[in-house]
Amino acid sequence: MDTRTLSRLAGLASAVVLLAGTGCTADTVQGRPGASGLRDAYFPKAGNGGYQVEHYGLELGYDPADGVLHGRAVITARAEQGLSSFNLDFSGLKVERIAVQGTGARFNRTGTELTVRPADDLAAGEVFRTEVVYSGRPKPHEDPDGSTEGWIRLDGGAVAVGEPVGSMTWFPGNHHPSDKAAYDVVLTVPKGYEAVSNGRLRSRTDTGDGRTAFAWHSPEPVASYLVTAAVGRFTVTEGRTPSGVPLYSAVDPGEEAGSAPALGRLAEMTEWAAARFGPYPFSAGGAIVLPSGSLEYALETQTRPVFPGAPTEDLVLHELAHQWFGNSVSPASWKDMWLNEGFATYAEWLWAEEHGGPTAEQRFEAFLAGDTAVDPAADSDWDAFAPASPPGPEDISGNPVYHRGAMVLHRIRQEAGDAAFSALLRGWAAERRHGNASTADFTAYAEKQTGLDLRRVWDVCLYGKDSPR
Ligand SMILES: [Zn+2]
Structure with a gap:
């Protein structure tokens, strides 16, 4: 139906x-009101019902001196039902005005829900444009696990990282990974600053008032938690992978020397990953390196991951692998995070295996034995819970999601053999390219693709309460 x-x-x-x-x-x-959330098991108010966004046009002015953001978001969406009102997720900042289809709309706010009432109801199937003009000093969002995300003011700049719900601190939207859209982001900053976002830089324009406007374009679908903006006095380098993907990296001058060894291999790593996981899913690549200590974590923001300080080779490889697993194939819900992290961690295992490090089999055994000489995380709480069943929202980035998630993939490899396992990784990335998937989608696909009954792998390793030791 x-x-x-x-x-x-x-x-x-x-x-x-x-x-x-x-x-x-x-x-x-x-119409009738669109739902105020998508009932995500862990973030029930994230996202909204009744429409799907096709495109976000964000025009953002930012001055690092006062930390004030001036925003205009034009959201093009398709109504999935008749709508008398609909919600956007938006936190903090002052909404100055909203128009739907060019006509002023009433709105009200409750917590992180911004409810918009268009002058005329919207018909199911109608494509409609919502313009939101807003301003203020963004306040970062604190997650259940204590980490901070959203628009974060830094010494002499700013960065936006959104996993899982931080993007609502700097632009209104349908902030759940199941609603992906194309983006155009124009960042206008005082002269002398660089401003970086996802995708390709279309233009860099002197606005004539002492500012520079950077226009970034992402034609492929982006989950909103993967949208980034970084403002700072970066050193920019441009390049290309051997197969022609343009690379654009912005590095804090103090981190340049430290970043060079790992970022110098980004083109080679991209080719390596494409050979294993299928064609690179996006039309641009690169990296953003912030001053050391700017954030508590790195994030695989689409096409251009953010690193707090010079990244290691493993970390660059991990965030690169997310471009296939997490960014192109995005989780259907936040409970499915192991589909991001288990795969990206296993990509690190594969890279190490082929570049003089331990084999994936040795790594798998090291976790079972707690051997930190092979993997420093082997004595962590990697088996505190089953990767497909994080106990709560504070656990979606827990160690089991990464390491035991990777072990699930290795168990499939043990059952299927190297050739079938490689085909499975490529096939999965192709099957769900630029879409979403749940854990059940993956287990069904893996059994179909390999022709194997993998119930024991799922029961013990993926869902099982007991340790796979
Ligand atoms: Zn990751």
């Missing part, structure tokens, strides 16, 4: 009744 068809019919039926009753000739649509 396709509920969109049902609601469209329902909308049409009520319009017909109205027309018959009043003799009115207007194309009257009666």
